[in-house]
Amino acid sequence: MIVILSQIIVKLFSFADRNTQKPLKDMKKLQLQIKMNSALFLRNPESSELGKNIIMHSIQLIHKNGFESFTFKKLAEDIGTTEASIYRYFENKHKLLVYLTAWYWGWLEFQIAYSTNNIIVPATKLKRVIKLLVSTVEDDEQTGYVNESLLHQIVIAEGSKAYLTKQVSDDNKQHFFKPYKDLCGVVGSIILECNPRYKYPKSLASTIIEMAHFQNFFMNNLPALTDFGDSKEEKDVLSFLNDLVFSSIRK
Amino acid sequence: MIVILSQIIVKLFSFADRNTQKPLKDMKKLQLQIKMNSALFLRNPESSELGKNIIMHSIQLIHKNGFESFTFKKLAEDIGTTEASIYRYFENKHKLLVYLTAWYWGWLEFQIAYSTNNIIVPATKLKRVIKLLVSTVEDDEQTGYVNESLLHQIVIAEGSKAYLTKQVSDDNKQHFFKPYKDLCGVVGSIILECNPRYKYPKSLASTIIEMAHFQNFFMNNLPALTDFGDSKEEKDVLSFLNDLVFSSIRK
DNA sequence: TATTTGTGATAGTATTACTATCATTTTCAA
DNA sequence: TTGAAAATGATAGTAATACTATCACAAATA
Numbered sequence: 001m002i003v004i005l006s007q008i009i010v011k012l013f014s015f016a017d018r019n020t021q022k023p024l025k026d027m028k029k030l031q032l033q034i035k036m037n038s039a040l041f042l043r044n045p046e047s048s049e050l051g052k053n054i055i056m057h058s059i060q061l062i063h064k065n066g067f068e069s070f071t072f073k074k075l076a077e078d079i080g081t082t083e084a085s086i087y088r089y090f091e092n093k094h095k096l097l098v099y100l101t102a103w104y105w106g107w108l109e110f111q112i113a114y115s116t117n118n119i120i121v122p123a124t125k126l127k128r129v130i131k132l133l134v135s136t137v138e139d140d141e142q143t144g145y146v147n148e149s150l151l152h153q154i155v156i157a158e159g160s161k162a163y164l165t166k167q168v169s170d171d172n173k174q175h176f177f178k179p180y181k182d183l184c185g186v187v188g189s190i191i192l193e194c195n196p197r198y199k200y201p202k203s204l205a206s207t208i209i210e211m212a213h214f215q216n217f218f219m220n221n222l223p224a225l226t227d228f229g230d231s232k233e234e235k236d237v238l239s240f241l242n243d244l245v246f247s248s249i250r251k
Numbered sequence: 252m253i254v255i256l257s258q259i260i261v262k263l264f265s266f267a268d269r270n271t272q273k274p275l276k277d278m279k280k281l282q283l284q285i286k287m288n289s290a291l292f293l294r295n296p297e298s299s300e301l302g303k304n305i306i307m308h309s310i311q312l313i314h315k316n317g318f319e320s321f322t323f324k325k326l327a328e329d330i331g332t333t334e335a336s337i338y339r340y341f342e343n344k345h346k347l348l349v350y351l352t353a354w355y356w357g358w359l360e361f362q363i364a365y366s367t368n369n370i371i372v373p374a375t376k377l378k379r380v381i382k383l384l385v386s387t388v389e390d391d392e393q394t395g396y397v398n399e400s401l402l403h404q405i406v407i408a409e410g411s412k413a414y415l416t417k418q419v420s421d422d423n424k425q426h427f428f429k430p431y432k433d434l435c436g437v438v439g440s441i442i443l444e445c446n447p448r449y450k451y452p453k454s455l456a457s458t459i460i461e462m463a464h465f466q467n468f469f470m471n472n473l474p475a476l477t478d479f480g481d482s483k484e485e486k487d488v489l490s491f492l493n494d495l496v497f498s499s500i501r502k
Numbered sequence: 503t504a505t506t507t508g509t510g511a512t513a514g515t516a517t518t519a520c521t522a523t524c525a526t527t528t529t530c531a532a
Numbered sequence: 533t534t535g536a537a538a539a540t541g542a543t544a545g546t547a548a549t550a551c552t553a554t555c556a557c558a559a560a561t562a
Contacts, residue, residue, distance in 0.1 A: 071548085072551085083551085084511085085508085093550090157415055160415060161415065164408055165319060168473065180476070181473070181475040185475070201478065202475070203479070203488075206466070206476040210462070211462075217415070221420055222423055222428060224436070225432060225457040226453055227452065228454070237454075240450075243451065243499065244495070247499045248499065299540095301539085322517085332541075333541055334519090334520085335521085335541080339539080343520080
């Protein structure tokens with residue numbers, strides 16, 4: 001079974017035994033696949049073991065040492081392959097970063113769609129969304145080679161670098177940031193559901209998204225910029241954002 | 252006359268004629284000097300022509316080509332000096348970026364102090380502050396070698412890279428971000444003047460500061476993330492932020 | 503089984519990010 | 533005004549980065 005909803009493909013695999021062809025009970029799994037813009041890569045990393053290793057190990061390495069010190073050479077050594085092989089998948093490390101963040105936004109949009117599915121009251125929906133944006137994610141077993149928890153932290157610390165470049169307009173023309181914009185659109189329309197007369201739904205949406213991450217980063221690294229330096233708790237960021245958002249739209 | 256207020260030094264120079272020693276009328280100038288953390292440089296760039304050239308040309312080059320493609324070699328060529336000479340002033344380009352952003356925050360704090368000087372009503376003060384944060388600055392003649400207008404745009408597009416690094420905590424220990432934190436403190440206390448019971452003054456302050464820049468960047472580069480993509484006008488960002496801030500603190 | 507496709511191994515280049523040395527010029531203090 | 537100290541320029545060199553190219557071999561596929 002395959003379900004496709006806009007950018008996300010949900011596959012229900014029935015793993016079968018290689019020899020007997022009988023379905024294996026415990027290997028029946030729901031598998032999430034985020035549809036990626038193919039202009040982001042030279043060869044689809046999902047299509048091979050090496051590709052999946054590139055994603056998996058790049059997440060680990062960027063998380064560990066930061067994007068600046070991350071190189072394809074180090075990644076190759078980490079995986080046990082060669083630099084040249086990695087260049088067959090990604091043109092350069094910038095594209096890889098954009099790929100990773102785009103994947104994250106796509107994944108998050110699915111989480112939001114999934115977790116606000118049956119909720120009718122828009123304000124409740126919006127609260128769920130904010131919570132998802134702020135919260136540390138657990139590693140999602142539905143997506144084999146991606147560690148969402150690490151990726152979340154990468155998006156916090158390095159995500160902005162994906163678009164804070166001179167090529168942002170070119171990249172945008174190639175729709176590299178579509179998942180981010182889609183997410184922003186989804187959040188914006190929930191805001192409008194809450195208050196159809198609110199004037200800045202998209203700007204408020206991007207503010208929530210950015211601040212969910214920046215306040216977290218500040219809290220942990222430059223605590224004087226926040227009011228949560230002592231507690232360092234996500235729930236405080238959550239309270240702040242809820243207060244900010246709902247006082248704006250319920251005026 | 253020299254006036255010193257926390258981080259800023261205001262010098263009133265009476266330029267005198269070299270020969271007659273009579274003060275020259277039209278050359279009487281107010282000169283602003285931002286006090287910089289000396290751990291940011293190896294040799295103080297304010298102390299020499301070459302140093303001032305480094306600041307002036309680095310602002311031009313980073314603005315023109317972006318921080319990623321900016322190198323000390325290109326800067327040296329632009330100035331007409333050598334790479335080695337530049338390394339005598341700054342350890343590396345990261346320190347230079349931190350220097351430039353720190354300078355900007357210091358300068359902005361002075362602008363805020365100056366322009367809210369005689370205002371009594373806190374809300375009016377806060378509005379002024381938001382306006383200063385959002386507005387394109389005119390090149391300030393009081394600061395010879397710094398083009399504040401270009402620097403403002405650099406801070407918008409590259410400013411976050413000053414702290415989004417693995418060394419952020421080390422840099423913070425050396426007080427590299429003090430000007431930013433001070434500014435945030437100033438804005439936070441104006442917020443508290445408006446409403447002493449508001450719970451998140453510092454987080455709201457950093458939100459205003461970051462969003463004043465990010466919404467501007469989005470508006471011009473990723474307009475789908477804002478509600479101002481059509482107009483592309485600063486006054487719209489201003490309205491959004493005013494709405495956001497005052498509905499939060501006047502609840 | 504022949505052919506395409508992907509990977510590994512190796513090599514090579516231009517640029518970046520520095521460090522080092524030494525001669526020359528400028529500054530400043532006695 | 534002179535003489536030492538400090539700053540700059542000129543040049544060279546190194547290790548790492550960010551790639552590109554080539555060829556042999558293995559695996560998948562038709």
